Amino acid sequence: MTENIVELQAISKSYATRRGLFGRRVPVRAVDEVSLSLAKGQTLALVGESGSGKSTTGRVALGLERADTGCVLFRGTELPAADTRAWRRMRAQMQMIYQDPLAALDRRLTVLDQVREPLDIHEIGSASERNDKALAMLGAVGLNASHAGSLPSELSGGQRQRAVLARALIMRPELLICDEPVSALDVSIQAQVVNLLMDLQKEMHLSILFISHDLKVVRQISQRMAVMYLGRIVECGDTKDLLANPAHPYTKALVSAVPVAGGRTRERIILTGEPPNPAARPTGCAFHPRCPVARPQCASVSPAVTTLSNGRSVACHAVEIAPTFMGAEA
Amino acid sequence: MFRYFIIRILRALLTVALVVTFAFIVLRLSGDPAYSIMGDNASPEALAAFRKEWGLDQPLWNQYLHYFAAIVHGELGQSMRGGGPALDLVLSRIPATLMLTLPALLMKLAIGIPAGIYAALHRDSLIDRAVMVTAVAGYSVPSFVLGLALVQLLAIWLAWLPTGGAGSPLHLILPIVTLGVGGAAVLARFVRSAMLEVLGQPYIRTANAKGIPWTAVVRDHALPNAAIPTVTIVGFMVGNLIAGSVVVESVFSWPGVGNLLVVSVAARDLSVVQCILLLVAAAMVLSNLVVDFLYGFLDPRLSNDNTAGRH
Amino acid sequence: MTMAEKIDDTSTAKRKQVRSSRVPLSVAAGILWIVVIVFLALLADQIAPYQYTALDLPRRLAAPFTPGHLLGTDELGRDVLSRLIYSVRISLVVALCATMISACFGTAMGFAAAHFRGRIEQLILMLADFQAAMPFLILSLSVLAFFGNALPLFIALMGLYGWERYTRIARSLAITASAQGYAGAVRQLGASPSRVYLRHILPNISSTLIVSMTLTFPEIILMESSLSFLGLGVQPPMTSLGNMVGYGREYMTSAPWIMFAPALLIVITTLSISLLGDRLRDRLDKGLQ
Numbered sequence: 001m002t003e004n005i006v007e008l009q010a011i012s013k014s015y016a017t018r019r020g021l022f023g024r025r026v027p028v029r030a031v032d033e034v035s036l037s038l039a040k041g042q043t044l045a046l047v048g049e050s051g052s053g054k055s056t057t058g059r060v061a062l063g064l065e066r067a068d069t070g071c072v073l074f075r076g077t078e079l080p081a082a083d084t085r086a087w088r089r090m091r092a093q094m095q096m097i098y099q100d101p102l103a104a105l106d107r108r109l110t111v112l113d114q115v116r117e118p119l120d121i122h123e124i125g126s127a128s129e130r131n132d133k134a135l136a137m138l139g140a141v142g143l144n145a146s147h148a149g150s151l152p153s154e155l156s157g158g159q160r161q162r163a164v165l166a167r168a169l170i171m172r173p174e175l176l177i178c179d180e181p182v183s184a185l186d187v188s189i190q191a192q193v194v195n196l197l198m199d200l201q202k203e204m205h206l207s208i209l210f211i212s213h214d215l216k217v218v219r220q221i222s223q224r225m226a227v228m229y230l231g232r233i234v235e236c237g238d239t240k241d242l243l244a245n246p247a248h249p250y251t252k253a254l255v256s257a258v259p260v261a262g263g264r265t266r267e268r269i270i271l272t273g274e275p276p277n278p279a280a281r282p283t284g285c286a287f288h289p290r291c292p293v294a295r296p297q298c299a300s301v302s303p304a305v306t307t308l309s310n311g312r313s314v315a316c317h318a319v320e321i322a323p324t325f326m327g328a329e330a
Numbered sequence: 331m332f333r334y335f336i337i338r339i340l341r342a343l344l345t346v347a348l349v350v351t352f353a354f355i356v357l358r359l360s361g362d363p364a365y366s367i368m369g370d371n372a373s374p375e376a377l378a379a380f381r382k383e384w385g386l387d388q389p390l391w392n393q394y395l396h397y398f399a400a401i402v403h404g405e406l407g408q409s410m411r412g413g414g415p416a417l418d419l420v421l422s423r424i425p426a427t428l429m430l431t432l433p434a435l436l437m438k439l440a441i442g443i444p445a446g447i448y449a450a451l452h453r454d455s456l457i458d459r460a461v462m463v464t465a466v467a468g469y470s471v472p473s474f475v476l477g478l479a480l481v482q483l484l485a486i487w488l489a490w491l492p493t494g495g496a497g498s499p500l501h502l503i504l505p506i507v508t509l510g511v512g513g514a515a516v517l518a519r520f521v522r523s524a525m526l527e528v529l530g531q532p533y534i535r536t537a538n539a540k541g542i543p544w545t546a547v548v549r550d551h552a553l554p555n556a557a558i559p560t561v562t563i564v565g566f567m568v569g570n571l572i573a574g575s576v577v578v579e580s581v582f583s584w585p586g587v588g589n590l591l592v593v594s595v596a597a598r599d600l601s602v603v604q605c606i607l608l609l610v611a612a613a614m615v616l617s618n619l620v621v622d623f624l625y626g627f628l629d630p631r632l633s634n635d636n637t638a639g640r641h
Numbered sequence: 642m643t644m645a646e647k648i649d650d651t652s653t654a655k656r657k658q659v660r661s662s663r664v665p666l667s668v669a670a671g672i673l674w675i676v677v678i679v680f681l682a683l684l685a686d687q688i689a690p691y692q693y694t695a696l697d698l699p700r701r702l703a704a705p706f707t708p709g710h711l712l713g714t715d716e717l718g719r720d721v722l723s724r725l726i727y728s729v730r731i732s733l734v735v736a737l738c739a740t741m742i743s744a745c746f747g748t749a750m751g752f753a754a755a756h757f758r759g760r761i762e763q764l765i766l767m768l769a770d771f772q773a774a775m776p777f778l779i780l781s782l783s784v785l786a787f788f789g790n791a792l793p794l795f796i797a798l799m800g801l802y803g804w805e806r807y808t809r810i811a812r813s814l815a816i817t818a819s820a821q822g823y824a825g826a827v828r829q830l831g832a833s834p835s836r837v838y839l840r841h842i843l844p845n846i847s848s849t850l851i852v853s854m855t856l857t858f859p860e861i862i863l864m865e866s867s868l869s870f871l872g873l874g875v876q877p878p879m880t881s882l883g884n885m886v887g888y889g890r891e892y893m894t895s896a897p898w899i900m901f902a903p904a905l906l907i908v909i910t911t912l913s914i915s916l917l918g919d920r921l922r923d924r925l926d927k928g929l930q
Contacts, residue, residue, distance in 0.1 A: 064829060083834070091831030104826040106841050118830045167830070341767075348771055356787045466919070470912035472863045474870045474883075475904040478890060482901075486894055566774070573779050577867050581890075591779070592871050595786040603786040610779050618774055 004073075005175055005207040006094075007037045011060055011070035013053075028279050030056040032231040033070070038175075043201065043208040045218040045239060047254070048228035051278050054211045057228070058177045061209060062094055063087060074175070092122055095168035099180040101160035105152040111138070112148035115166045122171065137166045141196060158189035162196070169200065176201075177209045182217060194221055215258045219243055227251050230276045230286040233305070237312035247314045249291050285317065293318045338622040342615045347398075349611035353604050354397050358390075401608065407601030411594070416601040420587060420609060424572055426496065427579070427586035430505045431571045437510030438517050438567065443560070445514070446521025450529065450556075451548065461518050468515025477508040477581035494583040505582045509575055513567065520563050524556040531555075554628065561624050569617030573610045668920045671913030678910055682730040691720040693727040693880055702896045715899045716892055724880050725902055729910075731881045735796055736861045742800025743861075744807050744854050751811025752838050755819065762812070769805035777802055777864060785873050795874060802864055803857040807850060814846045852925050855918035859911035866907050882907050 013031040031053040038044045048054045059065045063079040072079050080086040098104040116134040138148055141162040152160055182190040212218050226236040235248040246252045253269040273290040282289050288298035298317050305315045381387050406417045449461040485493040492501050537547045576588035594602040697718035705713040712721040754762040781798050818824035828837050866883025868874030875881035882903040889900030
């Protein structure tokens with residue numbers, strides 16, 4: 001068994017939105033008892049709709065936010081509290097890529113300044129060494145010296161994401177968390193950035209937590225994947241296997257929505273009912289109002305996670321009772 | 331909805347408490363209140379008696395509570411100059427001030443709102459330009475300059491009106507006009523920009539595209555939405571009724587609250603100043619509360635619990 | 642839409658473009674005036690023909706254009722032009738210091754609210770609401786009554802004018818930048834809060850803050866001159882524009898120039914700065930789109 005770079009142990013995170021000085025606190029449970037582990041050098045994809053808590057999970061894994069309960073282990077030790085000195089030093093080892101690279105970059109500083117900034121912050125090397133390192137890193141992500149002097153607004157979307165990637169990787173981190181890194185890019189550019197990410201992963205032995213709603217990209221980049229629905233992991237397993245034989249009814253619906261090349265047409269499962277709202281979480285299994293195979297107990301009892309024979313874990317009453325039935329359908 | 335109002339009332343009370351605290355802190359920071367209120371010439375016995383009466387020999391926290399209790403009971407001290415209770419003195423001046431500020435408020439509303447709406451609906455027209463120029467000028471001319479210019483023109487050169495003082499309805503004209511013109515300009519500018527903001531919204535374009543007549547779009551969609559921010563500034567003007575004419579009263583020697591305030595500040599008649607401060611705060615808080623309630627009706631989104639918050 | 646209307650439409654569009662790219666005459670005049678005023682304030686000692694306290698008792702209340710006294714003299718025979726020049730200096734210094742204090746304090750409060758959130762944020766916002774709701778003139782009169790008047794205290798007091806505007810701007814922009822934007826990204830790189838706020842957020846929001854300062858500056862001049870007019874601001878023998886109007890008012894019938902010269906100066910100066918501020922704001926709004 002390979003060593004885990006990061007491990008989430010039953011983390012939960014609620015947001016209390018207080019309105020005004022006397023406002024009532026309205027707790028919104030964003031992440032609920034999520035456990036995940038990412039092996040060294042591997043990519044784990046986290047899939048779900050918006051509001052499923054996948055971004056929050058990523059932020060908790062990175063230590064940007066503290067979980068209410070549960071703990072995050074990075075290389076076997078718990079993360080220090082956010083915004084402490086120890087926490088800031090740790091940033092060098094774990095980095096993040098964002099959905100909107102233009103927002104993630106300071107519009108007033110040149111690309112070179114921003115790629116060099118982690119070296120400035122952590123005070124590594126002399127000024128000229130920092131510049132050289134930053135230029136080399138820019139080269140590694142496919143940007144040249146003329147891009148180095150540009151402002152973010154002068155670059156294309158793909159180039160901006162490359163700059164963000166260079167900034168994240170210049171400290172040679174071990175863990176990279178990508179929050180929808182390509183969903184804001186054109187499809188043709190998406191492939192380039194994903195390929196670049198995979199090349200760099202091999203080169204730098206990166207472990208990647210890849211947050212996305214795009215199953216095509218997930219299939220290409222990840223070895224394992226986890227599916228989230230309203231703050232919970234409903235299914236988790238080997239990516240290829242999971243996409244070929246989804247067990248959970250929600251995963252089935254997701255997979256059925258992806259067009260498949262080669263003519264093997266599947267029946268599209270259309271979900272009905274309200275789209276998920278974390279502020280009004282249904283009782284029992286959160287998916288039951290939209291589930292095509294829901295049964296009475298689903299509305300009251302939350303399904304426990306069961307591990308199937310092939311290492312797949314699923315949280316569904318229907319699967320608990322008849323795992324073979326679910327598998328046979330695919 | 332109910333919850334929204336309760337929160338607003340609590341906030342209002344808290345604000346009043348904040349002003350009282352502010353007055354207490356300022357009073358303490360400014361030196362020994364016995365000296366400040368009794369004057370430097372008071373005898374040591376009188377000072378000691380004063381300290382005992384006001385609990386100044388007690389710990390600060392106790393003093394704060396006493397101070398609070400006294401204010402809740404309406405005990406706002408004696409006027410050093412006049413001798414009588416400060417509150418009575420201030421209350422006796424309020425009618426005179428309202429004689430200026432109420433008509434001035436009506437004038438602001440009667441001129442400012444239509445002018446602002448008209449300017450917004452006919453953007454870049456001659457009238458819009460005129461309104462904007464007047465508004466910017468109204469912003470830049472302090473009320474004492476406007477007042478003195480009017481006095482020079484109408485009272486000294488033309489001798490149509492009295493230069494100042496009180497007595498006849500003629501005495502009212504210049505102060506009211508001085509107050510009203512500046513405020514009308516401010517209001518017109520505000521209403522204009524609120525209207526323009528609303529007119530640029532997608533729902534106005536949608537209503538327009540649906541073929542609803544323009545007058546109906548303005549009446550049913552633009553005006554109610556532009557009214558929401560306008561209510562705030564009008565509320566501020568209402569809250570300012572009892573003390574919004576400090577400078578103008580001073581220019582025209584008008585015997586109102588503002589004049590009393592200036593004289594009391596110059597003479598360091600602290601209980602009177604404190605009394606006016608608290609009354610103004612109460613008026614402001616009250617008008618803010620009314621504004622908040624109006625908001626609750628004008629903007630249903632705000633009274634919804636999920637979004638009840640700042641605006 | 643007919644052809645003629647279409648042509649008309651494009652021509653108005655063009656006209657608008659031209660108008661927005663060229664500095665309007667009024668704004669240009671305003672800028673010129675500001676330059677002149679700043680020049681006067683800086684070189685008051687060199688330009689003013691007399692000391693502002695110098696008496697010329699034989700020629701009291703001399704009319705404008707009297708030889709030696711271009712704008713006449715006041716009741717003590719002091720040269721109005723010289724007093725005007727020194728008044729400009731004092732008024733500008735007070736307003737400039739106050740604007741700086743208010744901008745620094747307000748921005749710091751806004752950053753504190755954005756950084757700590759929770760109760761501290763609520764407290765700061767409540768203070769801001771309170772400041773915005775209370776008429777500033779009444780508040781400052783009360784403070785002056787209790788503490789008496791000294792120039793440093795007066796400047797500090799004026800420095801509270803409008804702080805809540807910067808607080809609101811700084812808070813909301815910092816929160817946006819931290820939530821999804823560059824500030825959150827830089828924090829995540831391991832930057833200290835001072836680096837995040839001073840090196841990244843402050844330069845990014847400075848244009849908005851500067852516009853706000855330009856719009857607040859004339860209001861502070863007006864507030865200062867109102868208080869000085871009431872005799873409760875800048876105290877004699879020092880002179881400021883409002884204070885000149887206040888004392889000149891006594892001689893309104895016999896020597897109106899003592900009062901109207903500074904009054905006119907106040908109006909033109911605040912008008913110029915307001916025009917500039919409005920222009921800057923429009924430019925900024927356009928730049929943000």
